[in-house]
Amino acid sequence: MRGTIRTLRAVQWSMLGSIVLFAVVGELAGSGVSAVDPSLNYIFSTAAVAFVGVIFVVRRTLVRRSAEGLAAHPEDPLFLPHWKSGYLATYGLCEALALLGVAQRFLGFNLQQSMLYYIGGFALLFVFAPREPVSS
Helix, strand or coil: HHHHHHHHHHCCCCHHHHHHHHHHHHHHHHCCCCCCCCCHHHHHHHHHHHHHHHHHHHHHHHHHHHHHHHCCCCCCCCCHHHHHHHHHHHHHHHHHHHHHHHHHHCCCHHHHHHHHHHHHHHHHHHHHHCCCCCCC
């Protein structure tokens, strides 16, 4: 269990760093601010809400349910892979949220609009740090 938590923390911190790099790359390589179709903003917002919703569904179905089993049996070969894959899926979805900000910058949105996606992905990734399951 300890090795898995260490691995997940390493993945989490590397992904946090990559979101910072996304913001830098989006700012340096993104196209200048241009007139953008307002409906694109709604599309990106809808996608972001969908990502956040899926993050919470994954947390509830994979992480929480597996954590309950792991609290009783920390090295259970059935629950541990589900718990780990739940965290990895959560982290991937947080990265996808931040990538929406990069996509916006390349399409011509301004930094303030894209920053919401960077901050959202970063904050969710930071909040969902791996914790050792405890029995309640």
